Amino acid sequence: MSKAFVSFLSHLECSRCGKxxxxxRIWNLCPQCQKPLLARYDMEQAQKAFPREALTGRPMTxxxxxxxxxxxxxxxxxxxxxGYTPLVRASRLGEVVGLENLYLKDEGLNxxxxxKARGLGMAVSRAYELGVKDVSIPSAGNAAGAMSAYAALxxxxxxxxxxxxxxxxxxxxxxxLGAEVTLVDGLxxxxxxxxxxxxxxxxxFDISTLKEPYRLEGKKTMGYEVAEQMAWTLPDVIIYxxxxxxxxxxxxxxxxxxxxxxxIDHRRPRMVTVxxxxxxxxxxxxxxxxxxxxxxxxxxxxxxxxxxxxxxxDFLILRALRESHGTAVAVPDDEMMxxxxxxxxxxxxxxxPEGGAVLAACRHLLAxxxxxxxxxxxxxxxxxxxxxxxxxx
Numbered sequence: 001m002s003k004a005f006v007s008f009l010s011h012l013e014c015s016r017c018g019k020x021x022x023x024x025r026i027w028n029l030c031p032q033c034q035k036p037l038l039a040r041y042d043m044e045q046a047q048k049a050f051p052r053e054a055l056t057g058r059p060m061t062x063x064x065x066x067x068x069x070x071x072x073x074x075x076x077x078x079x080x081x082x083g084y085t086p087l088v089r090a091s092r093l094g095e096v097v098g099l100e101n102l103y104l105k106d107e108g109l110n111x112x113x114x115x116k117a118r119g120l121g122m123a124v125s126r127a128y129e130l131g132v133k134d135v136s137i138p139s140a141g142n143a144a145g146a147m148s149a150y151a152a153l154x155x156x157x158x159x160x161x162x163x164x165x166x167x168x169x170x171x172x173x174x175x176x177l178g179a180e181v182t183l184v185d186g187l188x189x190x191x192x193x194x195x196x197x198x199x200x201x202x203x204x205f206d207i208s209t210l211k212e213p214y215r216l217e218g219k220k221t222m223g224y225e226v227a228e229q230m231a232w233t234l235p236d237v238i239i240y241x242x243x244x245x246x247x248x249x250x251x252x253x254x255x256x257x258x259x260x261x262x263x264i265d266h267r268r269p270r271m272v273t274v275x276x277x278x279x280x281x282x283x284x285x286x287x288x289x290x291x292x293x294x295x296x297x298x299x300x301x302x303x304x305x306x307x308x309x310x311x312x313x314d315f316l317i318l319r320a321l322r323e324s325h326g327t328a329v330a331v332p333d334d335e336m337m338x339x340x341x342x343x344x345x346x347x348x349x350x351x352x353p354e355g356g357a358v359l360a361a362c363r364h365l366l367a368x369x370x371x372x373x374x375x376x377x378x379x380x381x382x383x384x385x386x387x388x389x390x391x392x393x
């Protein structure tokens with residue numbers, strides 16, 4: 001990626017206490033309250049210089065939105081072709097479930113086979129620009145593969161901490177991409193603790209979910225793309241599988257930015273978080289009206305991306321759900337698999353279990369009358385099922 005579109009990045013802002021920070025220094029969490037930092041842009045200048053029409057003829061990757069992304073130098077915009085994934089009109093699937101305007105955003109066609117390429121591509125690019133040499137991540141699978149790929153492209157060293165029971169393809173991918181992999185006996189939260197110890201000891205840069213400001217910026221491009229692919233009219237409902245929740249929070253941020261740019265109006269989709277019944281901290285907190293989610297004990301699910309007992313950005317996820325008049329749904333693993341197979345049989349997409357989860361949730365919401373048959377609904381399949389092939393025996 002080389003063309004010199006200008007980033008309008010201006011500063012960082014704490015999502016909790018509002019503290020403002022210099023965007024051109026290396027940060028993880030807010031030094032004042034230890035909550036996630038958000039990238040902010042000079043919206044007055046962007047509004048003048050970045051009309052929707054400027055997108056015409058640009059490369060079909062997430063870097064088409066460079067003015068609203070944080071990497072300043074074209075030399076540091078690492079690109080493997082991430083973003084601008086298909087938004088499929090799922091007509092056959094819609095007929096089966098009873099929805100007239102059903103769409104599937106297929107993130108499995110990203111590099112490293114998942115939506116994680118967006119966030120990690122952006123985070124590693126910005127770290128590269130700021131002079132970072134070594135990056136570290138705790139991951140249940142896809143995020144580690146994505147970080148390893150972009151670190152390899154930048155010539156960085158990468159250090160991965162994964163639960164030892166993750167599917168073997170995730171481990172093999174990271175090693176093939178040059179990462180040093182440490183397998184941890186426990187969950188993603190245990191991996192986070194192990195990674196934090198090594199970060200402190202060796203000075204690696206921590207690219208954990210929402211523990212640095214820029215993964216969110218890569219993930220928010222899903223929101224920009226949905227708007228562009230739907231001719232700048234957002235759907236009625238977006239249903240999204242939620243572990244760490246970066247994508248949901250990012251899309252909600254993107255909608256606000258696009259309204260400020262004058263690209264869309266004030267109308268928003270109702271946002272839906274989907275989790276597994278075996279690990280549903282957001283669903284529980286949402287139902288209880290809580291601002292923060294209690295860590296989930298003994299988390300168990302076949303969907304590795306949903307086996308996240310505690311999320312750093314829990315309050316941001318819950319805030320987006322409530323501001324959008326959305327909801328949170330937990331589904332059992334067997335329904336995930338049944339729904340993933342239904343996506344495959346009707347649309348020809350080999351959906352990951354997390355993708356199956358959103359369809360299962362959609363069917364519940366439709367049966368309950370929360371979704372109406374004529375509403376425009378977008379489901380996110382967040383990855384390919386090829387790394388989960390052991391589940392199809």
